[in-house]
Amino acid sequence: MSAKRExxxxxxxxxxxxxxxxxxMSKATFRIWRGEKGQGxxxxxxxxxxxxxxxxxxxxQVQAEQAGDLACRWxxxxxxxxxxxxxxxxxxxxxxxxxxxxxxxxEPVTVEPMRTFPHMRDLxxxxxxxxxxxxxxxxxxxxxxxxxxxTWRMQQEDVDRVQEFxxxxxxxxxxxxxxxxxDHTKHEEFIGxxxxxxxxxxxxxxxxxxxxxxxxxxxxxxxxCNITKCCTKVCPEHITITDNGIIPLKERVVDEFYDPxxxxxxxxxxxxxxx
Amino acid sequence: xGGIRVNADTQESSVRGLFAAGECAAGINGANRLGGNSxxxxxxxxxxxxxxxxxxxxxxxxxxxxxxxxxxxxKWALDPFERENGENPFTIQHDLQDSMQALVGIVxxxxxxxxxxxxxxxFRERREKVSVMGNVDFNPGWHTSLDLHNLLNVSEAITxxxxxxxxxxxxxxxxxxxxxxxxxxxxxxxxxxxxxxxxKLDRVPIPEMPEELQAVIKEMG
Numbered sequence: 171m172s173a174k175r176e177x178x179x180x181x182x183x184x185x186x187x188x189x190x191x192x193x194x195m196s197k198a199t200f201r202i203w204r205g206e207k208g209q210g211x212x213x214x215x216x217x218x219x220x221x222x223x224x225x226x227x228x229x230x231q232v233q234a235e236q237a238g239d240l241a242c243r244w245x246x247x248x249x250x251x252x253x254x255x256x257x258x259x260x261x262x263x264x265x266x267x268x269x270x271x272x273x274x275x276x277e278p279v280t281v282e283p284m285r286t287f288p289h290m291r292d293l294x295x296x297x298x299x300x301x302x303x304x305x306x307x308x309x310x311x312x313x314x315x316x317x318x319x320x321t322w323r324m325q326q327e328d329v330d331r332v333q334e335f336x337x338x339x340x341x342x343x344x345x346x347x348x349x350x351x352x353d354h355t356k357h358e359e360f361i362g363x364x365x366x367x368x369x370x371x372x373x374x375x376x377x378x379x380x381x382x383x384x385x386x387x388x389x390x391x392x393x394x395c396n397i398t399k400c401c402t403k404v405c406p407e408h409i410t411i412t413d414n415g416i417i418p419l420k421e422r423v424v425d426e427f428y429d430p431x432x433x434x435x436x437x438x439x440x441x442x443x444x445x
Numbered sequence: 446x447g448g449i450r451v452n453a454d455t456q457e458s459s460v461r462g463l464f465a466a467g468e469c470a471a472g473i474n475g476a477n478r479l480g481g482n483s484x485x486x487x488x489x490x491x492x493x494x495x496x497x498x499x500x501x502x503x504x505x506x507x508x509x510x511x512x513x514x515x516x517x518x519x520k521w522a523l524d525p526f527e528r529e530n531g532e533n534p535f536t537i538q539h540d541l542q543d544s545m546q547a548l549v550g551i552v553x554x555x556x557x558x559x560x561x562x563x564x565x566x567x568f569r570e571r572r573e574k575v576s577v578m579g580n581v582d583f584n585p586g587w588h589t590s591l592d593l594h595n596l597l598n599v600s601e602a603i604t605x606x607x608x609x610x611x612x613x614x615x616x617x618x619x620x621x622x623x624x625x626x627x628x629x630x631x632x633x634x635x636x637x638x639x640x641x642x643x644x645k646l647d648r649v650p651i652p653e654m655p656e657e658l659q660a661v662i663k664e665m666g
Contacts, residue, residue, distance in 0.1 A: 206582070234535035238586025239579025291583045 196220075198270070199278040200228055202240065208289045213237075214278060219270055226254055226265035229281060229293070241292040249406055252341030256293055257282045262343040262404045284346040297342055303361050306389070307369055312377040328376040334414060335371035337407040340364065344401035344411060350394045360391035363401035363411050370415040373422065383426045392420055446478045446616055447471055447603065450635055456494035459637075462501055466494035471633075476615020523581075525590045531576030534590035541568055541596060549604050553619045558608045565601050572597065602636040605646050609634055 198219045201212045215232040226244055233240040244254040247266045254265040259273060259280050273279055287295035316322045344363040350356050361369075369386060372378050386392045401411045409415070425432070448471030449458050456464045467487035474482060525531065548561035572593045577586040612626035613619050632648040639645050654662075 233585055234533070234539070238533060238535065238577050238589075239584045241583040241585065294583055 196275075198228070198275045200225075200232060201278040201280045202229065202232065202237075202293070203282040204237075204240070204292050205289075206291045210289075210292075212280070212282075219275065221271075223270045224266055225256075225258055225263075225268040225270065225273075225279065225281060228270065228279075229265060241290070241294045243294050250339060252339035252406075255284055255341045255343050255346065257284060257346070262346045264341060264343070264406050267406055284342065286346045286348075286352040287342070299357060300340070300342055300345065300362075300364065303365050304368065306385075307361070307365060307372070308380045308382055308385075310372055310375065310378055311380045313379050322377055324376040328374075331414075332371045332374050334409050335367045335374075337409055338364065338367060339407060341406060343404045343406065347400045347404045349398065349400070350391075356391065356394060359389075360394045363395075363416065365390070366392060366395070366419060367409065367411055367415045370419050373419065383423050386419060387423045387427055392416070392423060395420070446474050446476065447606065450633075454493070455497040456490055457497065457501070462498075462505065464494040464498040464501075466490040476617065478616070522591060525575050525577040525587060526580075528574065528576035531574045532571055534572075534575045534577065534586060534593055537568055537571050537575065537593055538589055538596065541565075541593075541600060544568075545600055545603075549600075549607055551618065553607055553617070554621045555608065555619075558604055561604045562601070562608075565597055565604065568593075569597055598638065601644055605636055605644055606634040609646055 196219060197216050200215050200217065202215060204210055204213045215236055217228055217231050217235065219228060226247060229240070229242055230244070233242065242254070242265075244266065245251045246253070249264055249267040252264070256263065256265050257280075258265065258268050262284065265281070270279075281293065283289055283293045283295045284297075287297050287299070290296050312322070342364060345351055348363055350360045351362055366386075369382050369390070372380065373382055382390075395412075395416050397412050397417065399412045402409075402413070405411060448469050449465040451458050451465050451470045451472065453472060456466050456470065458465050467490065468478070468483060470490065473486055473490065525534070544561055544564045548557040548564070572590070575590045575593070577584065577590055579586070581587065607617060607619075610617055610629060611619070611622045612629045613623050614625050614629065630651075632650045635647045635649050637645050637647070
């Protein structure tokens with residue numbers, strides 16, 4: 171199969187030209203991971219597929235017809251809740267947003283759980299580590315209101331900057347794909363792209379007064395990110411994670427702690443205080 | 446638009462200590478829930494339900510639980526695992542969806558709704574013979590067999606009330622009674638499950654609107 175160029179992380183931009191068109195009401199094979207707590211294997215299921223179907227439709231059809239105990243998380247079927255995260259043909263994707271006509275249906279479609287999180291059963295994983303990480307990040311702490319009626323005034327461009335980060339649906343596909351977590355298992359030292367975006371949304375918020383730069387440098391491990399941008403590629407909300415979130419945070423950390431001129435000024439200021 | 450009957454202030458249902466809010470609770474939207482109202486509804490009444498539920502919990506001690514009832518309920522829940530070669534619960538769920546869509550859907554009439562009641566009774570019998578595979582850990586087939594019990598209750602309640610309301614109003618449209626009948630505006634239908642499993646339909650008069658609210662409506666024009 172020839173190589174395809176993909177813009178951003180969306181399925182809509184993948185050209186299906188080289189893939190045979192889905193014949194109306196034909197059969198296809200889905201290779202789904204079955205098993206519990208890390209043990210398990212792929213199992214092939216044949217099922218009827220038709221125009222417009224997404225992977226989630228096929229998985230639920232298999233569940234209804236052949237495998238009533240196939241454990242699978244899903245909810246909105248519309249790419250907004252972040253429940254149906256999985257790895258489809260090796261690529262982290264939302265099952266409800268992966269159209270069958272973007273896949274090669276001549277071969278079995280592989281559907282497996284997110285491999286970076288502890289496996290529970292079949293397609294479900296334990297993502298609770300993420301919720302524990304979030305608790306460690308200092309919460310939003312606004313400055314006192316600018317006016318007596320309790321309101322603030324902000325510049326539109328300052329508000330616009332953080333809007334993108336607020337689109338996050340916490341599907342954790344970015345966490346799943348990041349090599350620092352997936353391959354190097356640095357869960358104790360690195361919070362992952364999702365929470366770097368969360369920190370960015372707070373740090374760049376025009377009203378927030380907290381400073382999270384020291385934690386970002388130390389406990390949150392922002393230095394581990396080597397900007398390979400796999401997170402940006404898989405984000406279903408097309409948040410430009412690396413360029414708009416992580417790199418600006420890295421720049422802020424560097425400005426604060428690694429700027430030689432600043433260090434010099436600090437030394438002189440200390441000497442002045444001592445005299 | 447139908448739902449769990451709750452107290453307008455506290456969101457408590459007719460079961461002591463059980464509170465309901467959002468789309469599942471009745472009353473706030475009248476005969477038709479307009480698009481967009483759901484979000485503000487669940488925020489406002491969700492908060493109220495939570496606050497009153499917390500107050501209830503603080504003011505009342507926990508009840509005593511009859512362990513025999515618990516054991517019986519657990520056995521009933523686990524029965525589908527014991528049965529072999531029974532029906533697939535998903536099939537019944539899909540059939541129920543198809544029937545309700547076709548017979549008690551957007552355009553309703555008497556004959557189709559009566560047929561729906563017959564079908565629901567058949568589904569109930571089929572439900573008693575479902576079997577599921579696997580074990581209790583995260584088993585969607587088993588969850589569906591449990592859900593079916595409630596889906597059938599709700600479907601029957603909807604159908605009974607729709608048959609009884611011989612008019613069209615808001616989301617309830619009947620091609621055999623196309624007009625709004627002002628007599629039906631005076632009460633709500635309630636459905637309550639009796640001890641023998643049958644459903645009892647009642648008419649509950651809608652209280653007279655207090656003067657202060659009537660004034661607000663007049664003001665708004």
